[in-house]
Amino acid sequence: MSNVFTSSIGKKLIMSITGAFLVLFLLFHMSMNVVAIISPSGYDAICAFLGSNWYALIGTLVLAGGFFLHILFALILTLYNRKARGNNGYATSVTPKTVSWASQNMFVLGLIVVLGVLLHLLQFWYNMQFAEIMGQEPKLVGIPEVSTTSGSTFIAYYFSNIIFVVGYLVWFAALWLHISHGFWSILQTTGFNNEIWISRLKIAAKIFASIIFLGFAAVVITFYLKSLCSGCC
Numbered sequence: 264m265s266n267v268f269t270s271s272i273g274k275k276l277i278m279s280i281t282g283a284f285l286v287l288f289l290l291f292h293m294s295m296n297v298v299a300i301i302s303p304s305g306y307d308a309i310c311a312f313l314g315s316n317w318y319a320l321i322g323t324l325v326l327a328g329g330f331f332l333h334i335l336f337a338l339i340l341t342l343y344n345r346k347a348r349g350n351n352g353y354a355t356s357v358t359p360k361t362v363s364w365a366s367q368n369m370f371v372l373g374l375i376v377v378l379g380v381l382l383h384l385l386q387f388w389y390n391m392q393f394a395e396i397m398g399q400e401p402k403l404v405g406i407p408e409v410s411t412t413s414g415s416t417f418i419a420y421y422f423s424n425i426i427f428v429v430g431y432l433v434w435f436a437a438l439w440l441h442i443s444h445g446f447w448s449i450l451q452t453t454g455f456n457n458e459i460w461i462s463r464l465k466i467a468a469k470i471f472a473s474i475i476f477l478g479f480a481a482v483v484i485t486f487y488l489k490s491l492c493s494g495c496c
C-alpha cells in the first residue's frame with residue numbers, strides 16, 4: 264500500500280516541506296550574519312545568546328533532522344528515478360528547452376551544498392557551539408585566544424583567506440541554483456499549474472534566492488576587503 268513515505272509524490276512532498284523549512288533557516292541565518300558587517304560586537308552578542316542553551320540545542324537538533332530527511336529523500340528519489348529509467352539515462356537524447364540546467368543537476372548541486380555545509384560546520388559550529396558544550400577551547404592558528412561565542416573573530420579569520428572566500432562564493436552560487444529550482448519544484452509537487460503565476464513565482468524565487476546569496480556574499484566580501492585594509496587604513 265502506498266503512503267506518504269513510499270509514493271513518489273509523498274517523497275517529493277517531504278522534500279518540499281523540509282526544503283521550505285531549510286530555506287527559512289537560511290533567511291534567518293543570513294539576516295543574523297549581516298549584523299557582523301554593521302556591528303561585530305552585536306554579532307558576538309547574538310552568537311552568545313544562541314550559544315549552547317537548551318533552546319539553541321533543540322533548534323540545532325530540529326535543523327539537523329530537517330537536513331537529514333531532505334538529504335535522505337533526495338537520495339531515495341534519485342535512486343528510484345535512476346532505477347525507473349534503467350541504464351539508458353533519459354529516454355530521449357534531446358533535452359527539452361523547459362528542463363533547466365539546475366533541474367537536471369539538482370542532485371549534483373545538492374552534493375556541492377552538502378560538502379560546503381560539512382566544511383562550514385567544521386570551521387564554525389564545531390569550534391563554537393560544539394566546543395562550548397564540550398567545554399573545549401577553540402583553536403585558530405595565529406590567534407592566541409578566541410572565545411567560543413566570538414563569531415566575528417571566526418568570520419574575520421576565515422574570510423581573510425582568498426581560498427575560503429572563493430570556495431564560499433562557489434558554495435553560495437550552488438545554493439542559489441538549488442533554491443531557485445527547488446522553489447519551482449515545490450510548485451510542481453503541489454500541483455500548482457497556472458502558467459502566468461508559475462512564471463511570476465519563478466521570478467519571485469530567483470529574487471528570493473538572490474537576496475539570500477547577496478546577504479551571505481556581502482559578509483564574505485566585506486571581511487575579505489577589511490582584511491586587505493587592516494594595517495593600511
Ligand code: HEM
Pocket residue numbers: 289292296310313314319322323326376380383384387388391392393414417418438479480482483
Ligand atoms: C557568510 C556566510 C556564513 C557565515 C558567516 C556563517 C556563520 C556561522 C556561524 C558563526 C555559525 C555558528 C553559530 C554557533 O554555533 O553559535 C554557523 C552555524 C551554522 N551554519 Fe552558517 N554561516 C554562513 C553561511 C551558511 C550557509 C550558506 C549555510 C547553509 C547552507 C549555513 C549553515 C549553518 C548551520 C547548519 C549551522 C549550525 C547551526 C546550529 O548550530 O544550529 N551557514 N554559521
